Amino acid sequence: MLKFPIRKAFHIIYTMSCNKKGISSYELSRQLSLRQKTCWFFQRKVQEAMRSAGKNLLNGTVEVDEFFVGGPEQGKTGRGNEKKSLVVMALQVDAFGIHRCYAKVIPNASSDELGAFLQEKIDAEATIKTDKWSGYTPSKANFPNLEQEKSDKGKRHPLMHRQIMMFKAWLRGIHH
Incomplete structure (x- = not known):
């Protein structure tokens, strides 16, 4: 459950995926008028969801x-x-x-x-x-x-x- 609008959540995901070097939670906080801590926690959740399961062995x-x-x-x-x-x-x-x-x-x-x-x-x-x-x-x-x-x-x-x-x-x- 989100404590902020879903559009802001999608904006965070989009910004994280498009920026080559990532984006700081302070900058997201400034852009979206959210608390820095909220942006930081949501970024961590997105990164955890994007993490590889590591189950596919490298071959070739x-x-x-x-x-x-x-x-x-x-x-x-x-x-x-x-x-x-x-x-x-x-x-x-x-x-x-x-x-x-x-x-x-x-x-x-x-x-x-x-x-x-x-x-x-x-x-x-x-x-x-x-x-x-x-x-x-x-x-x-x-x-x-x-x-x-x-x-x-x-x-x-x-x-x-x-x-x-x-x-x-x-x-x-x-x-x-």
Whole structure:
């Protein structure tokens, strides 16, 4: 049950789906003369409804890679990753580009964590292409078509690295 007019609800859904970088609940509140908290809660409900069930396994050709997400720490120099989140991403690719994508935050890049992600999201008959990280090697027992190639600074899997860059740019655009 809504506590505001249905037209405003559809306006929120439309605005969320059309804006490339999303829209803040403050801006929706200003545009629709609703409380910010109401807009925030409704946005969360819409996002939850739009979430994938994750039941469709990736098949065909699948590229897998892991990467860190997080900004620089205050007062530290260099590229440290102690406070960053590790994410593993899998892309189903075909002749037309990216078909589907799954990503998950994992505590570490061990063979247990990576293997669990592969089994949860990828069909056993899929051709999996990934880098030579040793955490993927034990998964060859469950995935006979797992191919490990030298990364060559991202040149071997351009769609994967483009997707990672777009994901990070999206995060910077929303959470800045």
